[in-house]
C-alpha cells in the first residue's frame with residue numbers, strides 16, 4: 001500500500017528529539033524553531049512527559065468514555081487553574097478541527113441558530129464545519145461549502161456589528177492570533193467589541209486558541225491580553241506536546257445534556273497523562289515567562305535587520321515578512337539545519353518549543369543574519 005500523497009514534505013527522516021534539538025537517520029542535527037507546527041510546547045522527549053506516559057502505559061493505556069476517568073477530572077482542574085477558567089467545563093477530543101467542530105455545534109445547540117461569522121484569512125481546520133469557516137476556497141469541497149458562513153475583515157467592527165444585528169448569527173469565531181495567515185493579531189478593541197456585540201445579539205464568541213494558546217504568546221491564551229472572556233475556547237497543538245489531544249472550554253452558562261457530544265478516543269488515559277505532564281512542566285519550568293523573555297529577546301535582536309519588512313507576534317509566536325522568504329527558509333534548513341514555518345509566500349513563522357533558551361535563540365539569529373546578508377532582497 002502507498003500513502004495517499006497529500007503532503008509536500010522535506011526528504012528528512014527525523015528519528016530523535018531532545019528539547020529543541022532533532023536528528024535524522026543520517027546523523028544530521030537540527031534546531032527546531034517550528035515545534036512540528038506549534039505542537040512541541042515543553043520540548044521533545046521531556047523526562048517528566050516520558051515518565052508520565054510510560055507510567056500510564058504500565059497501568060492502563062485506554063478505555064472509552066463509557067467509564068468514569070479520574071485522570072480527566074484531575075486534568076480539567078489543572079487546566080482550569082492555569083488558564084484562569086476554573087468555572088468553565090471541559091470537553092476533551094483529539095484534534096484542533098474536531099475541537100472547533102464541537103465548539104460550533106455547542107453554540108448552535110445553545111442558541112438554536114446556524115450562521116457563523118468568521119474572519120478573513122482564518123484557518124480553523126479541515127473537517128466539514130471547520131473548513132467552512134476557513135478562508136481558503138482551494139481547500140474547500142462541494143460537501144463542506146454548504147454551511148452558512150460570512151467572513152468579515154479582521155478588526156472591522158462595523159461589518160461585525162451589521163452582521164450580528166441581523167439576529168441570525170449563532171457564533172463568531174476568531175483566532176487568538178491568526179497563524180496560517182501570517183501571525184495577524186486582532187486588536188484588543190476588536191475582541192472587546194466582538195464580546196459585547198455577541199452578548200447583545202444572542203450569539204456566542206468562540207476563541208480558537210489552537211495555535212496561539214498554551215502559553216505560546218506569553219499568556220496562557222492570547223485573548224487574555226484583551227481582557228475578554230469568550231463563551232467557548234478551543235485548544236489543541238501544545239496541549240499534548242505531540243500526543244493527540246484537544247479541548248473545548250465551555251462557559252457554565254451553556255448546559256450539557258447526555259449525548260450532546262461524544263468521541264471514542266477523546267480524553268483517553270494516555271492523552272490525559274501527556275496533557276497533565278505538559279501543564280506540570282509549564283508550571284515547574286515557568287515556560288510562559290520564558291516565552292515572554294525569549295520572545296522579547298528575539299524581537300530586540302532582529303529589529304535592526306534591514307531584510308525584515310515587518311515583524312509581528314507575541315511571545316514565541318512570531319511572523320517575519322521577507323522579500324525572499326522561501327529562499328531564506330530553505331537556506332535556514334539546508335545550510336544551518338534550522339526548521340521554521342511559512343505563512344503564504346512572504347512570512348517566515350517561528351513557533352519553537354516554549355523551553356528554548358538564549359543559546360538556541362542566538363543560533364537562530366546568527367544563521368538568519370548571515371543568510372539575509374547574502375540573499376538579495378527586493
Ligand SMILES: Cc1ncc(COP(=O)(O)O)c(C=O)c1O
Nearest residue numbers: 095096097123124125179210211
Ligand atoms: C488556529 C488553528 N485552528 C485549527 C487548526 C486545526 O488543527 P488540527 O490540524 O489539529 O485539526 C489549526 C492547525 O494548524 C490552527 O492553526
